[in-house]
Amino acid sequence: MNGPLLEVADLNVIYKTYEGTVAAVNGVEFSLEAGRTLGLVGESGAGKTTTALSIMGLVPSPPGIITSGSVNFAGKNLLSLSEKEMKKIRGNHISMIFQDPMTSLNPVVTVGVQISEALVAHQNLSEAEAEKKAMEMLEKVQIPGQRYREYPHEFSGGMRQRVVIAMALACNPGLIIADEPTTALDVTIQAQVLELMRSLKEEFSTAMIMITHDLGVVGEVCDHVAVMYAGRIVETGSLEQIFGNARHPYTLGLFRCIPDIEEETSKIRPIEGLMPDPLDLPSGCPFHPRCPQCMDVCRTIVPGVTDDGGHKVMCHLYGKGGAAHA
């Protein structure tokens, strides 16, 4: 296959609420090659989850409206597909792992049936075949196959998340979107789950979008990073580019406000101020009210994107001119 597996271009999503219009995603663009992992990083309200839901065709509507953009997956624009066509893609070619395994599993259905459901629906397997495959999938996530007939409450948090991973991988999708998959887990369990995801990703050569607020998790599993702020990707590049040579003041700020566990004394420098109100985003660069290097131009003009060998930054410090007046 030529070109990237997934290409998102000029994606704009709004939520119409009675208080006004929330600009959740504003011109997001990125692409992902088959088998690679992109970390989508940002704080609450940055637009990470809305971006993911747009790819899956799951933006709740109302109030959500995808006002423009395209999501090309394996040569098809997913945004132009009907709900019926999307159903064939979801769970089959693209699947999603949610943050809280207790709410994403059905408490009254055995885990085995929940895994085989996707196989019966998408892969034309008989129930007996699906059961056999589901047991294999359980073994893949290091859960004994004979636990097929148990219910979610009989598993610990880490095991439940592994069941969800087994479900997501069952149809061998080209892309998995994992939305904060380890945030609800304890660190030692998080380490187990991340290790498992890493090895399964290799084995199945699945591409992955890892949504997280934790730069540490990104460093563990991702090879590309996109940093989101106020609905925009403000910086993106390879893991080496972002971790080794972060350029956007927001990205730099994020790194500086995490205490360094490997240093004797760590200084943390918080990013001043608060996340902007999504109902009333700042003019110009959305980060300018909190930016330590804010210039006059930042207040009025949305910065363009500067591309340096795939390392893209949306900041006036690095480029000439702006993309649009806001």
Added chain:
Amino acid sequence: MPDLIKVENLVKYFPVAAGNVHAVDDVSFAIKEGETLGLVGESGCGKSTTGRLLIRLIEATSGRILYRGRDIASADKKTLHDMRKEMQIIFQDPFSSLDPRKSIGETIGKPLEIFGMGSKREREEMVDALMEKVGLSPRLFYKYPHELDGGRRQRVGIARALSLSPSFIVCDEPVSALDVSIQAQILNLLQELQETMKLTYLFVSHDLSVVKHISNRIAVMYLGKIVESSPSLELFSNTLHPYSQALLAAVPIPKLDRKRERFILSGGVPSPINPPSGCRFHTRCPWKMDICSREEPPLTDRGGGHFVACHKVK
């Protein structure tokens, strides 16, 4: 500095249908005046219960809690009421720990009212001063919690805890619910306040980087027991207990080219209703020996105030 808090053989069992949950099981430690003890561990290890026991929000099953040499655990209602002025708590969730029907000013001023400090006007002035101290704009006085974001709500919780000028504050995961950029603001605020007001903290958290940043000493808990405790830096440069090592190795670090040893524990934490015999960690321990399932290792000093409870560590 003398010990402000000293805990001896603290035990808390919660009776449930299936037996007793061994939430805190024979824990002893001390916190020096003006210092911070970090209490780390994973869900269910008993760290939050320990914090609550210390200020008697829940009653201990047994054990002694000495505050400036006086036993809190056996204090009567009147004495306890007076001691509460000295000891406060900041909770994890700034959403559920504030009364939604009280304005910010009322919430912060409530402890002052309860203890009959000053006139209404004087109290309002004190509240204004407290709000300024924690970085809240005075115009928020008449606002309600739902009008504030998480970081500001946590500042309200801090101002309330400071209102009676306590000496000791239990910080129960005070930054876990906050975004990283806000988390850093609150951590810095807590450190500034500690310096200016000579506060002593028990800082309960699951996040090792945060605990290391803020603590003078750290105690690691597993299934109701302290398995290792030491001066903060020593714990990271010379980690002795295998559980502490696993915990440390499991922290994802946002850096390139980390030389890290893979040290991933298998399985999950056993039930606290029926904790394993001997060393409670033996079911997951990579160094397990015969003795570990039979005998509980005592928490012993390996020099320099570095305590560890492990049969293998010599």
